[in-house]
Amino acid sequence: MTAVIDTDRLSRRYGDVHAVDDVSISVAEHGIVGLLGRNGAGKTTLMQLLTGQDFPTGGTATVFGERPLENARVLSNVCFVKESQRYPDEFKGRHALKAASLCFPDWDAAFAAELVEEFRVPVDRPIKKMSRGQQSAVGVIVGLASRAPLTFFDEPYLGLDAVARQLFYDRLLADYAEHPRTVVLSTHLIDEVANLLEHVIVIDDGRIVIDEPADELRERGATVIGPAERVEAFVAGREVLHRERLGGTASATIAGRLTPEDRAAARADGLELAPVSLQQLVVRTTGGPALGTETDA
Amino acid sequence: MSTVLTTTPTAPAVTPTEGTTTVDRISKVVRLHLTSTWGLLVLPWIILGSAFAITLAIWAILTASLPPEDGLAAGDGTQFNGGVLSILVYMLVAGVTAISASFPFQLGFGVTRRDFWIGTSVLFLALSAGNAVVLTLLAAIETWTNGWGFGAHMFTAVWFDAGSWLGTWFVFFAVQAYFMFTGALFGTFYMRWRMNGLVVLWIAIGVLTVGAVALLTWTQSWPALGTWFVGLGPVGVAAWSLVPSAVFAGLAWLALRRATPKN
Numbered sequence: 289m290t291a292v293i294d295t296d297r298l299s300r301r302y303g304d305v306h307a308v309d310d311v312s313i314s315v316a317e318h319g320i321v322g323l324l325g326r327n328g329a330g331k332t333t334l335m336q337l338l339t340g341q342d343f344p345t346g347g348t349a350t351v352f353g354e355r356p357l358e359n360a361r362v363l364s365n366v367c368f369v370k371e372s373q374r375y376p377d378e379f380k381g382r383h384a385l386k387a388a389s390l391c392f393p394d395w396d397a398a399f400a401a402e403l404v405e406e407f408r409v410p411v412d413r414p415i416k417k418m419s420r421g422q423q424s425a426v427g428v429i430v431g432l433a434s435r436a437p438l439t440f441f442d443e444p445y446l447g448l449d450a451v452a453r454q455l456f457y458d459r460l461l462a463d464y465a466e467h468p469r470t471v472v473l474s475t476h477l478i479d480e481v482a483n484l485l486e487h488v489i490v491i492d493d494g495r496i497v498i499d500e501p502a503d504e505l506r507e508r509g510a511t512v513i514g515p516a517e518r519v520e521a522f523v524a525g526r527e528v529l530h531r532e533r534l535g536g537t538a539s540a541t542i543a544g545r546l547t548p549e550d551r552a553a554a555r556a557d558g559l560e561l562a563p564v565s566l567q568q569l570v571v572r573t574t575g576g577p578a579l580g581t582e583t584d585a
Numbered sequence: 586m587s588t589v590l591t592t593t594p595t596a597p598a599v600t601p602t603e604g605t606t607t608v609d610r611i612s613k614v615v616r617l618h619l620t621s622t623w624g625l626l627v628l629p630w631i632i633l634g635s636a637f638a639i640t641l642a643i644w645a646i647l648t649a650s651l652p653p654e655d656g657l658a659a660g661d662g663t664q665f666n667g668g669v670l671s672i673l674v675y676m677l678v679a680g681v682t683a684i685s686a687s688f689p690f691q692l693g694f695g696v697t698r699r700d701f702w703i704g705t706s707v708l709f710l711a712l713s714a715g716n717a718v719v720l721t722l723l724a725a726i727e728t729w730t731n732g733w734g735f736g737a738h739m740f741t742a743v744w745f746d747a748g749s750w751l752g753t754w755f756v757f758f759a760v761q762a763y764f765m766f767t768g769a770l771f772g773t774f775y776m777r778w779r780m781n782g783l784v785v786l787w788i789a790i791g792v793l794t795v796g797a798v799a800l801l802t803w804t805q806s807w808p809a810l811g812t813w814f815v816g817l818g819p820v821g822v823a824a825w826s827l828v829p830s831a832v833f834a835g836l837a838w839l840a841l842r843r844a845t846p847k848n
Contacts, residue, residue: 341692342845360610363695374689374846376682378623387620390613391694 290317292438292470293338297347299494300333307333309494310347315472315487320464322485322502323474324570330494331474332370335440339368351438367392367436369427371443381411381418384426385433392434399463400433406455420447428456435467442474453477457484478567488566492574502566509564510546513539518557529568541568610696614704615711617691618683625679625712629672630719636671637739644735660736664746668739669720673764676716680709680768681775684837688776689846702838709765717757720745724753747819759823759830766833773840782840 293315300308308330315321325331336342337349340356340363349356356362375384385404389395404411407425415423424447431439445453461484464471475481488505490498498505509529512519516538523540530541541564546554554561605613619625644663683705691701724740732738747753774782801807814822 336845339695340697343843358697358699360605360697360700363697364605366695368693368695370693373693374686376621376624376686376690378621379690380621383620387617387690387694390616390620391696 291315291350292317292352293472294350295338295347296350298334298337298344298349299346300330300337300342301345306494308337308344308491311491311494311496312347313489313496313499315470315489317470318468319486320460320471320473320484321487321489322478322481323472323489323491324476324478324498325491326476326574329491329574331491332442333494334491335368335370335442335472335474339363339366339440341368364391364393365437366440367431367434367438368440369431369442369444370440371424371427371446373427375415377414377416379415380413381409381415381422381426384415384430385411388430388434392436394435394437396433396435399435400429403429403432403459406459407452421449421452422447424448425452432456432459432463435463435469438470438472440472440474443476444473445475445477453480457481460484478570479565482566485566488570490570490573497573498570505566505569506563507545508569509541509543511539511541511562511564512554512559513537513562514557514559518559522554522557522559529564529572541565543572607700610700611704611707614691614696614700615708617694617696618687618705618708624682625708629675629679629716632675633669633672636668640666640668640737640739641733641735644733644737648735660732660738663732663737663739664741664743666737666739666742669742669745672716672720673761676712676761677764677768680765681772683708684769684772684776684841688772688841688844692846698841698844702841705769706834709769710762713758713761713765716761717754720757721750721754725750744819747823752820756819756823759826763826763830766830766837769837770833770840773837773844776846777840777844 291314293313295311295313298308298311299306311330311334323331323334333342337344338351338356340358343357351362352365354362356366379387381404385397385400388400389397403409407422407429409422409425409429410418413422415426418426424445428441428444428448431441431444445456448456457480460471473481473484482502485502488498488500488502489496511530512522514522514537516533516536519538519540523542527543528540529543532539539562546561551561644660687705688701692698696704720740724745727733727738727740732741745753745756747756771783771786774786778785801810817825
């Protein structure tokens with residue numbers, strides 16, 4: 289198994305701010321990785337270090353076995369789609385696609401044209417005059433049709449409506465199946481992408497707090513659903529991440545792995561068990577409020 | 586879908602698709618700059634064309650309203666015409682935006698700083714050379730048509746009158762390169778150090794200018810400088826201008842090599 293990304297104590301400081309702090313991660317070839325974290329947690333800075341756009345103040349970044357900084361061989365295999373991508377003022381949508389065809393050796397123009405149709409991007413309009421969603425769609429199309437062996441999507445969906453976001457997820461998954469590559473998806477719409485992710489990296493305050501396969505992560509907790517008093521009895525003495533109540537029915541999300549005995553006991557009690565929401569786990573791990581408050585939904 | 590994703594220790598390098606040659610990458614940067622031809626190939630000529638049209642209109646008005654002999658004298662006066670400055674100033678602005686807009690864009694698309702700067706410099710020199718060809722042709726037409734029928738000068742103004750067409754081409758080329766690399770210097774300082782960089786650059790220019798003026802005044806060298814300039818002629822001055830142009834290009838690279846394309 290080969291590592292596409294490998295960092296060793298990678299750090300980026302700005303004065304007193306540790307934007308990326310001592311990060312050592314390894315991402316294997318072929319897979320969709322979620323890079324999750326709050327705004328300002330260091331997601332974008334980490335990706336900028338991995339794509340040679342920013343300079344580390346400590347540690348090393350290795351991409352395809354080499355340093356990405358000023359390395360044309362590495363960078364021609366990397367596509368970095370970011371919400372804030374700048375284009376020259378006079379650029380129209382089609383100019384961005386033309387430029388992408390020059391920059392990415394595996395560019396698929398037919399696929400790009402198909403996506404333009406699907407996302408309804410007005411390619412003859414100056415990018416500056418496009419709506420937020422249309423600008424995001426241009427980035428998404430560049431990221432998908434570039435078919436770069438390593439693709440970063442940094443919050444690619446701003447301004448995209450739910451339909452367009454779903455379209456993005458669907459196309460990403462379908463194209464990934466046909467052309468396996470490594471995709472790093474940075475987002476805070478965690479539950480939306482949860483099912484796409486095979487591996488989850490959570491960064492908080494510049495530090496890596498979770499670096500686990502998504503399946504294992506989901507087993508870190510469970511949601512118990514059933515009659516309120518039986519749910520309460522079951523969760524007594526456990527750490528509760530989240531509670532919801534609707535009439536006599538309650539659901540509670542608890543932290544920690546359930547043993548087979550726990551599961552059997554729950555079933556015997558007539559309780560339903562569901563996997564924990566990735567979002568709640570991440571919120572808890574990154575210092576969000578404990579969601580233990582009663583909510584009458 | 587495969588689920589091969591786990592953290593692994595350092596693995597042997599993956600072989601990415603073959604790296605391209607330096608020439609390929611430089612030409613890619615040039616083509617990226619010209620993806621939209623509007624800013625660098627079309628707009629400069631619209632601006633020059635407008636300046637030229639206005640100039641022609643003024644000549645026409647003067648010619649119509651002055652007695653013939655005064656009209657000829659007015660035509661002589663146009664040898665100090667500055668209409669070509671319109672395209673030069675525009676190319677300076679184009680030099681700024683070729684950095685301020687295209688650097689973040691191209692780095693975002695995987696271009697290295699080094700390739701970007703070499704490609705951009707090649708483009709600037711090529712544009713200066715190409716534009717100089719057009720301007721020299723216009724100068725030739727101006728001569729053959731006796732100043733567009735008005736005995737006037739725009740492309741054959743004294744500053745460009747080098748005595749030969751090749752000399753004229755060289756003057757146009759060097760002057761444009763000077764303006765473009767000046768623009769690039771400001772663009773790169775902004776990219777690297779933002780507003781602070783520009784402020785420092787302006788202060789440095791101010792200090793150097795005042796220092797030079799003071800030096801020339803105290804040593805009473807103004808007449809000597811004047812004589813030197815006149816003695817050099819347009820071609821000599823243009824040749825000397827390549828020195829600051831090269832210095833600006835070097836400073837621009839020093840600024841750019843550690844710049845980050847943040848907005």
